[in-house]
Amino acid sequence: MRIPRIYHPESLSSATHIQLCDDAAGHIGRVLRMQVGQAISLFDGSNVEYSAVITEVSKKNVAVEIQDSKQHNVESPLDIHLGQVVSRGDKMEFTIQKSVELGVNTITPLISERCGVKLDQKRFEKKLQQWQKIAIAACEQSGRNTVPVIRPIMPLEQWCQEEYQGLKLNLHPRAPYSINTLPQPITEVKLLIGPEGGLSESEIDMTTEYNFEQTLLGPRVLRTETAALTAITALQVRFGDLG
Structure with a gap:
């Protein structure tokens, strides 16, 4: 299964726990129906990808642990x-x-x-x-x-x-x-x-x-x-x- 990529509008950093924004939480919890322990990929617009694991899922909130990050540039030179x-x-x-x-x-x-x-x-x-x-x-x-x-x-x-x-x-x-x-x-x-x-x-x-x-x-x-x-x-x- 492909790991979902999710945008988070605030700056991210490795080795932290965060609550996802409402749009991201709704997509993970209600649309994808993901569970605790499953992996996701986060990005915040800074051209960096963050690997994370879901630690909490409810109807309104999703919490994740960010494990590591890597530069991943797919932007065109034009x-x-x-x-x-x-x-x-x-x-x-x-x-x-x-x-x-x-x-x-x-x-x-x-x-x-x-x-x-x-x-x-x-x-x-x-x-x-x-x-x-x-x-x-x-x-x-x-x-x-x-x-x-x-x-x-x-x-x-x-x-x-x-x-x-x-x-x-x-x-x-x-x-x-x-x-x-x-x-x-x-x-x-x-x-x-x-x-x-x-x-x-x-x-x-x-x-x-x-x-x-x-x-x-x-x-x-x-x-x-x-x-x-x-x-x-x-x-x-x-x-x-x-x-």
Whole structure:
């Protein structure tokens, strides 16, 4: 049986006893139904894995003894900051989950002219909490020990005008070149993915004003969630650690 990997939001250290946070305790106790004496692997976002054994299980609390630790770095040499215009239904959750598995470091949900999601501030805050939990679960599943940050939702232009030292890319079906023709080496990419209806012409012009390079993936028009994952994969193959 595979040893479950569990995220703990506070700093960990070897040879200590701790109570797990509510989310982790609920997953171990109610979902996995684990028992005293069983082994788990913990990580706290510091790129270190901790081996632990369960010492107490109840309906609300789980206590563990941390036995030892080891560095386990599976992070890509390519730092990707994904700016994703918020998509409808479960598409946004799917994009976040899979982009974290593919190695994205930062995700900023964006609002554009053709964004199909209209929520008030309170509901957006709930969504943000949900998206961060999805990112954590994707790290638990994929073996990552560094949890990507899901930033607060912001307008597209505000995100585009932020200072950034790396390459800035915007996908465009009529761009003059593809990811395969980008020069090397590249270590940081800010990748913009538009909504289902695409960016407006004025928004595309705006991205150019803020020094985004227009690039294409191929001859076919892709759905927003497909475009995000295809672009991330292509970038990781060319500049990161896939393939």
